[in-house]
Amino acid sequence: MLARDIATRRVIQADHGQSLREAAGMMYRHQVTCLVVVAENAPVGLLSMRDMTKAVLLDRRDADATPVGSIMSRPPVVCREDCNLAELIAILRGSGLRRLPVVDASGQLVGIVSAHDVVAAMAELMEELAGALIVDPELDHTVPRRQAP
Amino acid sequence: MLARDIATRRVIQADHGQSLREAAGMMYRHQVTCLVVVAENAPVGLLSMRDMTKAVLLDRRDADATPVGSIMSRPPVVCREDCNLAELIAILRGSGLRRLPVVDASGQLVGIVSAHDVVAAMAELMEELAGALIVDPELDHTVPRRQAP
Numbered sequence: 385m386l387a388r389d390i391a392t393r394r395v396i397q398a399d400h401g402q403s404l405r406e407a408a409g410m411m412y413r414h415q416v417t418c419l420v421v422v423a424e425n426a427p428v429g430l431l432s433m434r435d436m437t438k439a440v441l442l443d444r445r446d447a448d449a450t451p452v453g454s455i456m457s458r459p460p461v462v463c464r465e466d467c468n469l470a471e472l473i474a475i476l477r478g479s480g481l482r483r484l485p486v487v488d489a490s491g492q493l494v495g496i497v498s499a500h501d502v503v504a505a506m507a508e509l510m511e512e513l514a515g516a517l518i519v520d521p522e523l524d525h526t527v528p529r530r531q532a533p
Numbered sequence: 534m535l536a537r538d539i540a541t542r543r544v545i546q547a548d549h550g551q552s553l554r555e556a557a558g559m560m561y562r563h564q565v566t567c568l569v570v571v572a573e574n575a576p577v578g579l580l581s582m583r584d585m586t587k588a589v590l591l592d593r594r595d596a597d598a599t600p601v602g603s604i605m606s607r608p609p610v611v612c613r614e615d616c617n618l619a620e621l622i623a624i625l626r627g628s629g630l631r632r633l634p635v636v637d638a639s640g641q642l643v644g645i646v647s648a649h650d651v652v653a654a655m656a657e658l659m660e661e662l663a664g665a666l667i668v669d670p671e672l673d674h675t676v677p678r679r680q681a682p
Contacts, residue, residue: 409590440589441589
């Protein structure tokens, strides 16, 4: 399984010029806690709900006058679409992030992958493995039994 | 493994009378996205960063004048400390929540448990299982080899 196989293709994207209030509306509507800021279809930053809350509630930035681009983390940590699960876990662990934009060889955004997607992928592999380990009792009946005399 | 074994004992608690700005400060300082609102050491509500962001940025509530108690979810979904992992997963799935206050038989708060704690617990069990499945090559040397003639 590679990043491209488990990534969500539909990425909630923001423009660096949007206001924090607009970004909050997008997060709420789409039930996400992070937006990928893109320019020409390449990820240029990440805006988390945590960063946004800090800016407005603690640093008292104006939610309408502050553009996403001024508080987003950049450059964003990304992963290539051909990352395998071990590489993906290493990037998540090393960065302390919970989700990463997935890019193709030319740096174009193709999806987003989260630590939760990795948990789901590993659960799927475990289920496959359980299927391989546990013999299906039905198999006992595939060879016709000898008729009783 | 029960909820009490995997729960974090140190719960970041808020009082229902605190302002949203104070709550945001606590979330940021303690690096959490959820506060447990308590009264007489019993959980009476939950305040998530999502609810707080919605209240301030979308509903335009005043961050200093709005008390936590007016927007917290209540009563909070909780789990008993003697819940096993399967029961815990069922409550998380049924509620759509990612973390639950853990209470003792008298309803007193004893910790908080998250879906991430469950992932860590299952990984620990898998590692134990791997230890049971994979024979340690060192064991080959516990019986002294015959001396060469």
